[in-house]
Structures are given as C-alpha cells and as structure tokens.
Amino acid sequence: MASILIVDDSTTMRQMVNFTLANAGHQVVEAADGNEAVETAKSLHFDLVISDVNMPGMNGIELVRVLRALPDYKFIPMLMLTTESGQEIKQRGREAGATGWIVKPFSPEVLLATLKKVLD
C-alpha cells in the first residue's frame, strides 16, 4: 500500500480523494495548497502525489516543477486532478513533469485503476 500526498484547496475534494484512497488501504496526507505541499513533501516521503491545478498561491503545475527539482521526488509519480481539460494546460503540466492528468469529477474506480498503473 502506498503513501500518498493529496493537494487541493477544496476541503470536499480532499475528503473525497482521501476517503477513496484510505478505503483502498493507502496512507494519505492532505495539503491545502502548493506551499504547504512542498513543506510536507520535504518532511515526509511519499510514493505518489495527486494535485489540483488551480490553487491560491502556488498552483499545481508550479508545485510539480518545484517537487521535481527535489532529489527525492525526481522519479515519483505525480498526477494532476483538475477540472481543466484543455490541451494547452495539459501540455504545460506534462512539460513541468506531471505523470498523468485526471479530469474532475473523478470516479473512484478510475482513480484507483490509474493509481495502480502508475504505482506498478
């Protein structure tokens, strides 16, 4: 079972992702924005990062860029979970180092299946 960091400014979204992943047996830690996520990622180690894109302060794409610069997170899978579905922003995410893109609202089965793929 993996240790996962969820980053989203919406409490509901964090709760839903946390609930889905915790029920599947994963260990979950939450962060409300990019800056908090960077601090948490530095103090703990995670096997996977799931982040929203539009957040106050540091947005999800910047967060991926910052985390990729950390030695511990160079090869850790990072998924973007967002309402954004435009090709341009997806391309920006890919360039920043995101592993995948999930469009909200997510289905728990799809989320867990995607997690399995990227963690395997």
Add this chain to the structure above:
Amino acid sequence: MKDFVASFEPHRDKLGVILLVLSLPLPLALFWTPWWVAIICILLVPVSAAILIVRILPSLTTSSAATQSATDEAEIHMMRKLSSNVIGLLSHWSQVSSHSHASLEEAHSQVDEVIAYSEAAVIRISNNFISITRKTRKQVEHALGLLESSRTGSGKGMTTTRHSLPELIHAYEHLLQQVTTSLSDIAEKTQQLEQSLNRPAASPDARVLPETQEIHAAYQLAAQQAREAAQAASAEVSKLTGGMHRTGDEVAEALAQIRALGDEIQTDINSIIIDLQFQDFTQQKLQRLKNPVLAELTDALREIVEEARSMSNKLEGSGLIDKHLQTTIHESNARNENVAPASSKSNPSPGLTVPKNDRKPEGDESVELF
C-alpha cells in the same frame, strides 16, 4: 483707424467690384478732360469707394449683424436646451450606473455567501456520508463475519474451537443415526432374547412356565418400545436433517444477499463521491463569475460613473445650462454620492482559465497518462 479698417473686412470680397464700377466713367473722361482733372478723378475713385463702404454699406452690415445676433441667440438657446438635455441624460446615466454598481457589489457578496454556504453544507454532508459509510461497512463486515463463521467455523479471536453450522448438522445427523442404529440393535437383541426364552418355555419342566411367560411378555414389550423409539428417532432424524439443511441454505442465501448488497452500497458510494465533487465544480464556476467577470463589470461601471460626473461638471462650468437645472443636477449627484462606493478590486486567480468544454467527462476519457 482700427474700426475703419475693420469696416472693410465684411466687404472684402466686394472691394474689387466696387472699384471697377467707380472707375467705369474714367476712360471716357480721360479723352475730354485735362490731365490734372483725370488725375483728380482717379484719386477720387478709392475715396468714393471708402465713402461708399463706410457711409452707405455699414447700414447693411449692421442689419446683417442684427440678424446674425438674433440667429446666434436662437442657436445659443437651442444649444443650452440641448446641453440641459445632455446633462440630464448624463446625470440619469450616472445615477443608473451607480445603482447598477451597487447591485453588482451586492451580487458579488451574494456569490461569496453562496460559495461559503454550499461549501460548508457539502463538507457537513460529506462528513456524515463518510461516517455512515464506515458504519455501514463495519455492519456488513460483522454480518458477513458472523455468517461466514457459522458456515466455516473460523471464529475471529475465539480461543475455544467453534464448529460451523454444516459441521453441527453433520454431527447431529451422525449422532441421531447412531441412536437409531442402537435402538434398532436393542429391538433386534430383545427379539432374539425373546425367541431364546420361548424355547425353554416349551420344555417339560412346567414349574418355570409362569415366570418365563412374564419375562417373555416383558421382553416383548421392551422390543416393541425399542422398535417404536427407533422408528420415531429415524423420523426425527430425517426431519431434523431436512430442517438443518434448509437453515444452511438460508444462511448461504443471506450471505449472497449481503454480498450483493455490499456491492450495491459500493456502487452508490462511488456515485455519491462523484456527485459531491460537483460542489467544487460549481464553486470554481462561481469564482470565475466573480473573478474576473463581475469585478471587471464593476470597474467598468465605476469608470463610466466617473466619466459621466466629470463631463457633467464641465458642462455645468461652461454656463450652458439653466440655474434651476443645475440645482436638480446637484441634487441628483448628491444622491449618487450616497450610493456605496466600489469595493476593493479583486484579483483574478493566476492560471485560472475557463474550460472550453464543460461537459462531464466519462470513463477513461478523463484520464491521460503522459
């Protein structure tokens, strides 16, 4: 002198014609008159022209000026009226803009409230949902564990050995069969004993006959009772076995139903998880409506109000409007001033773009691995 020169100005275009007309008699006079008379006549032409312009044409100029003045007066009056209408319009526009601005501010705060309320409500719902789901899951797990243990005998945390329902059925069945077999054996043995007792009863020793007959009767009765008990036990065994098998089937059915129910609950949970996310979706939509749409509209209206007010002030300063109208405008402006000013400018979230496609993504279309 200035006035004299100025009086020529309105007749500048006619000056050439006047000189030409006054000079017409000169060519004829030049042949008949001495040279000095001709020179005097030539010199008199501009003088005549000057007299003509200054003494005769001024009356025409004055009349034209009077007419011009009357026309100007009418035009000024019309302009004043128009200016009054324009300033009235500006004042009305300023008032409407201020009112709309206040309404937009209200809409802005309402959007904020809606976002806050919906978020708080959804958080409460989601907390309750999580709690209910956990309890339901625990309940299902308990029920499944109980039924499973009754089927398999694997009691969790039990120190003593437990038997499953099928094992118990089998054990009871075996026990009852043993009892039935034992009873049948007893009946058979009693019958054999009875037969062996019948033989001495036929012997010539007549002294033991009455006792033998009693024992015979007793054995016969015991054999009969044992036979009946064996038959009853056999019937009971088949009845009990049938009942226990039915109970086992019912337990298996209940287990299957609970499992199916568990699957249904999981499907419902997944569906609720998807639906609860629409609050986030709605919140983002409202944020976008607030920032930048409403904010830009508010700023634009504020600029319009300022421009209208400034233009109105300029028109007032030009003196083109009546005094009583000025009073009305001042009152109107004072009313506008009372309307709440615009709140601080809101900053649109960086990187927030309106999605081109708002449709709900389905299946794996929503996932893209790079």
